Amino acid sequence: MSTYVLMRLLESAPHRYDRGIQILTFGHVGRAYDRLVRQISPGQRVLDIGCGTGALTLRAAARGASVRGIDRDAEMLAIARERMAQEHLEDRVELADEGVAELDAEPAAGYDVVMSGLCFSELSPDELRYTLTQVRRMLQPGGLLLVADEVLPSGFVARLFYRVVRAPMVVLTYLLTQQTTHAARRLADRLNDVGLAVIDEQRSLLGSFTCLVARRQDDPAAPAAAT
Amino acid sequence: MTRLRYAWVAVVQTLLRVLPFPTRTGLVRIGNPGRHSPVLLTGNFTLTVQRVRHALVGLDAYLLIANSRGVNVWCAATGGLFTDHDVVSVLKTSGVDRLVDHRRVILPQLAATGIDGKTIRRKTGWHTIWGPVEARDIPAFLAANQQVTRAMRTVTFPWVRRLEMAVAWAFPISLLALALWPVWPDGVLPLVGLVWTISLGLFLAFPLYEQRFHTTGKNAGFILFDVGQRGLPILIWLGLLAVAGVATWLAGDFSWSQAWKWGLASLVVLLLLGLDLTGSTPVYKSGLHDDRLLAIALDEQRCRGAAFCEHVCPKDVFEIDHGQRLAVLARPADCVQCGACIVQCPFDALHFEGRDGHVVAPSTIREHKLNLLGSRRSPTT
Numbered sequence: 001m002s003t004y005v006l007m008r009l010l011e012s013a014p015h016r017y018d019r020g021i022q023i024l025t026f027g028h029v030g031r032a033y034d035r036l037v038r039q040i041s042p043g044q045r046v047l048d049i050g051c052g053t054g055a056l057t058l059r060a061a062a063r064g065a066s067v068r069g070i071d072r073d074a075e076m077l078a079i080a081r082e083r084m085a086q087e088h089l090e091d092r093v094e095l096a097d098e099g100v101a102e103l104d105a106e107p108a109a110g111y112d113v114v115m116s117g118l119c120f121s122e123l124s125p126d127e128l129r130y131t132l133t134q135v136r137r138m139l140q141p142g143g144l145l146l147v148a149d150e151v152l153p154s155g156f157v158a159r160l161f162y163r164v165v166r167a168p169m170v171v172l173t174y175l176l177t178q179q180t181t182h183a184a185r186r187l188a189d190r191l192n193d194v195g196l197a198v199i200d201e202q203r204s205l206l207g208s209f210t211c212l213v214a215r216r217q218d219d220p221a222a223p224a225a226a227t
Numbered sequence: 228m229t230r231l232r233y234a235w236v237a238v239v240q241t242l243l244r245v246l247p248f249p250t251r252t253g254l255v256r257i258g259n260p261g262r263h264s265p266v267l268l269t270g271n272f273t274l275t276v277q278r279v280r281h282a283l284v285g286l287d288a289y290l291l292i293a294n295s296r297g298v299n300v301w302c303a304a305t306g307g308l309f310t311d312h313d314v315v316s317v318l319k320t321s322g323v324d325r326l327v328d329h330r331r332v333i334l335p336q337l338a339a340t341g342i343d344g345k346t347i348r349r350k351t352g353w354h355t356i357w358g359p360v361e362a363r364d365i366p367a368f369l370a371a372n373q374q375v376t377r378a379m380r381t382v383t384f385p386w387v388r389r390l391e392m393a394v395a396w397a398f399p400i401s402l403l404a405l406a407l408w409p410v411w412p413d414g415v416l417p418l419v420g421l422v423w424t425i426s427l428g429l430f431l432a433f434p435l436y437e438q439r440f441h442t443t444g445k446n447a448g449f450i451l452f453d454v455g456q457r458g459l460p461i462l463i464w465l466g467l468l469a470v471a472g473v474a475t476w477l478a479g480d481f482s483w484s485q486a487w488k489w490g491l492a493s494l495v496v497l498l499l500l501g502l503d504l505t506g507s508t509p510v511y512k513s514g515l516h517d518d519r520l521l522a523i524a525l526d527e528q529r530c531r532g533a534a535f536c537e538h539v540c541p542k543d544v545f546e547i548d549h550g551q552r553l554a555v556l557a558r559p560a561d562c563v564q565c566g567a568c569i570v571q572c573p574f575d576a577l578h579f580e581g582r583d584g585h586v587v588a589p590s591t592i593r594e595h596k597l598n599l600l601g602s603r604r605s606p607t608t
Contacts, residue, residue, distance in 0.1 A: 072312040099312035101319040124252045130320040
């Protein structure tokens with residue numbers, strides 16, 4: 001019985017994912033995604049890393065981009081496929097059951113925009129390093145990386161306040177959806193390390209939620225002489 | 228790691244082992260590994276990782292800790308929380324490929340229900356080798372040129388494991404009983420005592436009634452009843468409460484405070500009696516997945532006797548007829564329908580079959596894992 005209740009909740013989690021995330025971020029995520037996809041133009045090639053139920057993928061496709069969404073959760077992808085059909089975006093969207101470790105199979109400089117919503121914070125430090133290196137490789141020179149994610153606020157007081165405020169939300173979200181998120185640390189520094197420069201960042205929720213745009217810098221090891 | 232710390236982790240995590248306990252994923256060096264040292268991989272349930280590290284003391288090896296969501300290898304792999312993606316991810320992002328000259332990774336055999344060796348090889352170039360079920364057998368396995376014996380790959384449920392599971396169930400339910408303290412301080416200790424007695428009794432007496440679990444009916448897997456699927460036990464419980472209430476009322480002793488106390492206390496006992504006892508070990512069918520009602524079927528036209536099934540079966544159901552190059556379902560009654568053989572067979576020679584003849588294809592099991600609580604929505608063919 002005890003395990004039964006637990007499992008019943010767990011198996012229904014993908015269906016509740018979006019609602020849980022909205023609760024955890026006070027509804028910020030949807031607005032952040034809307035803002036981010038304004039960077040995308042019709043006809044661009046876009047990759048969505050960790051597309052989940054398709055929130056960013058479908059927004060980008062609705063703007064006329066050609067989007068490839070990857071996620072490692074088959075149940076989430078099934079929901080994304082249903083939505084894609086409802087919105088008649090099959091022609092512009094391609095979904096694949098792949099994890100970040102398979103990004104090396106993507107073409108070099110094959111995308112104008114790479115985007116990711118609430119995925120980087122789920123990755124281990126090794127995975128994040130690997131992913132960002134691949135993002136740099138997959139982007140066209142001058143291409144954009146769009147990120148909406150939870151980050152750890154800077155400053156001791158802000159961090160403490162963030163943890164205190166977040167604790168009851170984490171419990172509530174876990175009870176409702178068995179999902180939670182973790183904050184990414186030093187994201188801007190990590191981007192910089194691999195040659196992605198942050199050109200715009202908006203923080204909200206006491207500095208704990210970031211909505212950032214980074215641009216692929218010219219490769220310092222192979223400057224203009226290569227062209 | 229000191230012995231004291233190991234003991235502390237073991238005690239705390241045994242008490243709370245029904246909850247996930249994630250530990251950091253990535254690469255761990257054991258001893259002083261070199262370019263030919265073995266590479267082992269396990270999930271990131273803290274207790275598992277500690278046990279594997281403990282078993283490897285004195286050896287030189289690389290240990291990869293993959294993300295199993297803090298859940299033990301068997302439950303995570305069978306329930307779809309520990310997948311090919313997690314293994315591919317740690318193989319490719321940990322940097323282990325730069326540290327060794329070989330491409331052989333040893334996986335825990337109990338992960339075979341969810342991790343497909345062929346997929347790992349295709350996506351990473353690493354060959355998967357199924358290691359023993361128990362971490363303590365790893366040194367003997369490595370010493371024997373990475374060969375598992377029949378004993379190493381067969382799951383048992385000895386009294387130590389049964390005791391562990393009894394504690395794992397009794398402790399959190401005791402915590403629930405403690406919530407009665409403010410309203411009924413005198414009742415808490417007897418209730419906690421009852422919880423431990425029932426739990427220890429159920430698990431330690433397992434061999435006496437385990438025959439019951441070989442049935443194939445709807446109730447297979449549950450010790451007494453499945454509260455989640457049938458309302459009858461709850462109705463009986465409510466009925467008994469009502470009778471007790473009416474009796475005390477007729478006797479002139481009825482009070483709401485007493486009714487609450489006994490109601491909550493008996494609910495705690497009901498929860499305990501209805502738990503998915505057999506799901507506490509890979510030895511028996513879990514009551515929580517519908518595939519336990521199906522049977523494993525072998526397509527002899529496809530089978531080539533490659534023995535993948537024999538190597539991953541936790542119940543030693545298969546024998547290989549080497550003369551005919553064919554697998555044989557030698558002990559089908561022991562099968563717990565975990566699906567590991569279906570997932571691993573490179574020729575798709577095994578599948579599930581229902582009594583009405585419907586077939587669950589290998590691709591369905593690989594993609595959606597077992598039908599835990601009817602969670603698999605994709606159609607069967």
